[in-house]
Amino acid sequence: MKDLRQFIQMTEEMGELKTIEGAHWNLEIGAICRLVGAGSDPRALLFDKIEGYKAGYRILANPFCTDKRVALGLGLTVETSRPELVRKLRDKLNEPLKLIPPVEVKDAPILQNVQTGDDVDLFKFPTPKWQARDGGRYIGTGDNVIMKDPDEGWVNVSTNRVQIHDKSTATIYFAPGKHGGMIREKYWKRGQSCPVAITCGSEPLLVVIGSSAIPWGMPEYDYAGWWKKEPLEVIKGPTTGLPIPAHAEIALEGEMVPPDVETRIEGPFSEWTGHYSPAKPESAVRIKCVLHRNDPIILGVLPFLGRGVPYGHTPLVISAQVWNHLDRLVPGVKGVWCPPEFHRNTIVISLAQKYGGHAKQAALGALSRYNYSVKYVIVVDDDIDPYNIREVLFALAFRADPEKFDIIRDSWCDGLEPLLSPFKRQTEDITHTAVLITACKPYAWMKDFPPAADVNVSQQLLEQIGRKFKGVLP
Numbered sequence: 001m002k003d004l005r006q007f008i009q010m011t012e013e014m015g016e017l018k019t020i021e022g023a024h025w026n027l028e029i030g031a032i033c034r035l036v037g038a039g040s041d042p043r044a045l046l047f048d049k050i051e052g053y054k055a056g057y058r059i060l061a062n063p064f065c066t067d068k069r070v071a072l073g074l075g076l077t078v079e080t081s082r083p084e085l086v087r088k089l090r091d092k093l094n095e096p097l098k099l100i101p102p103v104e105v106k107d108a109p110i111l112q113n114v115q116t117g118d119d120v121d122l123f124k125f126p127t128p129k130w131q132a133r134d135g136g137r138y139i140g141t142g143d144n145v146i147m148k149d150p151d152e153g154w155v156n157v158s159t160n161r162v163q164i165h166d167k168s169t170a171t172i173y174f175a176p177g178k179h180g181g182m183i184r185e186k187y188w189k190r191g192q193s194c195p196v197a198i199t200c201g202s203e204p205l206l207v208v209i210g211s212s213a214i215p216w217g218m219p220e221y222d223y224a225g226w227w228k229k230e231p232l233e234v235i236k237g238p239t240t241g242l243p244i245p246a247h248a249e250i251a252l253e254g255e256m257v258p259p260d261v262e263t264r265i266e267g268p269f270s271e272w273t274g275h276y277s278p279a280k281p282e283s284a285v286r287i288k289c290v291l292h293r294n295d296p297i298i299l300g301v302l303p304f305l306g307r308g309v310p311y312g313h314t315p316l317v318i319s320a321q322v323w324n325h326l327d328r329l330v331p332g333v334k335g336v337w338c339p340p341e342f343h344r345n346t347i348v349i350s351l352a353q354k355y356g357g358h359a360k361q362a363a364l365g366a367l368s369r370y371n372y373s374v375k376y377v378i379v380v381d382d383d384i385d386p387y388n389i390r391e392v393l394f395a396l397a398f399r400a401d402p403e404k405f406d407i408i409r410d411s412w413c414d415g416l417e418p419l420l421s422p423f424k425r426q427t428e429d430i431t432h433t434a435v436l437i438t439a440c441k442p443y444a445w446m447k448d449f450p451p452a453a454d455v456n457v458s459q460q461l462l463e464q465i466g467r468k469f470k471g472v473l474p
C-alpha cells in the first residue's frame with residue numbers, strides 16, 4: 001500500500017466504507033463520526049462535498065474502528081479474531097529488524113500543487129471543528145510531524161494533533177518526554193526556530209508507526225521501510241529540505257518559533273482520555289509552504305472516539321510490543337492485552353505462575369517496556385481470558401488483595417491526564433501514580449486456593465442434558 005487512496009479502495013472492497021456528502025465542517029462531521037463509530041456498523045467515513053468547500057476536497061475518518069481495518073492498515077492479512085491479529089502482529093514485530101532508509105524521488109503526487117508566501121492558506125482544506133468545546137479546527141489527527149534532530153541528524157516522525165489558527169499559523173501538541181518535543185527544544189536552546197513538516201493524510205501505516213513507542217534515535221521512516229520491506233518514497237521538502245512522503249495527501253512546511261517569540265493558545269481538544277485537554281500557550285508554527293495532491297484527503301483519527309467506541313490500533317500495538325518483550329524476560333506468559341475499555345492506560349497479563357515473585361516480575365517487565373501513561377498493570381492467572389473484560393474484572397474482584405497493590409509514584413504520563421492537579425501542571429510535574437496488581441492466586445498457597453466455578457459445561461453433561469431435555473431447552 002502506497003497511499004491513503006489505496007486504503008480507501010480496499011476498505012470499500014471489504015464493504016466497510018460509507019461516503020457522506022454535504023456535511024458541514026463545523027461539528028457535523030465530528031458528530032457523524034461519533035454516531036457511526038459507536039453504532040453497530042462502524043464503517044470508515046469518506047466525507048465529500050463538504051459545505052463551503054470544493055467537491056473532491058475530502059476527509060477520511062474512523063479508519064481503525066474495526067479489527068479488520070486495523071489489520072489492513074498494519075499490512076497484515078485481515079483477521080476477524082483479535083487473538084489471531086495480536087499473534088500476527090507479534091510475529092511481524094519479531095522479524096529481525098533491518099532498517100531500510102527512504103529513497104528520494106523528484107516526481108511525486110504531493111508536488112501536484114505547491115503554494116508558498118502569500119498563497120499559503122490553511123483554510124483551503126475543509127478542516128473540521130470536531131467537538132463542541134474544541135478550541136478550534138484540527139487538521140492534524142491522523143497525521144505525521146516530521147523533524148530532524150539537529151545534533152544527531154536522524155529524522156523523527158510522530159503523530160501529534162495540529163490546530164490551525166489563521167491562514168498561515170498552526171500549533172502542535174507534544175507530550176513531555178516524547179521525541180518530537182525534545183527535538184524542538186534543542187533548536188530553541190540555540191535560539192533557532194525548529195523546521196517542521198506535517199502531513200495530514202497518508203497510508204495509515206505511517207500513523208501506526210508515528211504513534212508507536214519505538215526508541216529514541218530510530219528514524220520512523222527507516223522503520224516503516226523495514227515494516228513494508230521496501231523503502232518509503234519521499235521528496236525533499238521545497239522550503240525545509242525535510243523528507244516528505246511522496247504519496248501523502250497534504251503537507252505543511254514551516255517552523256516552530258521559540259515560545260518567547262510567539263505562542264498561540266492551543267486546545268482544548270477532546271482527547272483519548274475521554275476528557276478535554278486544557279488550553280495552554282504553544283509555540284506558533286509559521287507555515288511557509290503548502291503542498292497537496294489534486295483533490296486532497298485529510299485523514300481523521302479521532303482520539304475522542306475512545307470514550308464509547310471500541311476503537312484503535314494502539315491497544316494492539318502496545319499488547320504485541322509488551323508480550324514480545326515479556327517473552328524474552330519470563331516464562332509462562334499466555335496473553336497480554338491492553339483493553340480498550342480502559343482506554344490505553346491498563347495492561348493485562350495472563351500468566352501461568354511457576355515460582356514465587358513470577359507475577360510481580362512480569363508486571364515490572366511490562367511497565368519497563370511500556371510505561372507512558374500506564375496506570376494499571378494487572379496480572380491474572382492463565383484461566384482468565386485477558387480479552388474478556390468481564391473475566392479480568394472477576395479476577396480483580398476475587399483474586400486481587402488491595403493490601404498487596406504496589407504503588408509506583410511519579411510515573412511518566414501524558415500532559416492530558418485528567419488527574420493532574422493545577423499545581424502539578426504549574427510546576428510541570430507531569431507524572432502520575434501507577435499500580436501493579438497481582439489479581440492472581442497467591443503463589444505460596446495456590447494449591448489450596450478454592451477451585452473456580454465451572455464456566456463451561458462438560459461435553460458429556462452437555463450431551464446428557466441435550467438428550468434429556470430435547471425440545472425443552474433452547
Ligand SMILES: Cc1cc2nc3c(=O)[nH]c(=O)nc-3n(C[C@H](O)[C@H](O)[C@H](O)COP(=O)(O)O)c2cc1C
Binds near residue numbers: 156302
Ligand atoms: C491519533 C493519535 C493522536 C496523537 N496525538 C498526540 C499529540 O497530540 N501529542 C502527543 O504528544 N502524542 C500524541 N499521540 C501519541 C504519539 O503519537 C506517540 O506518543 C508517539 O510515540 C510519539 O512519537 P515520538 O516519541 O517519536 O515523538 C497521538 C497518537 C495517536 C494515535
Ligand SMILES: [Mn+2]
Binds near residue numbers: 156158179214218220
Ligand atoms: Mn520517535
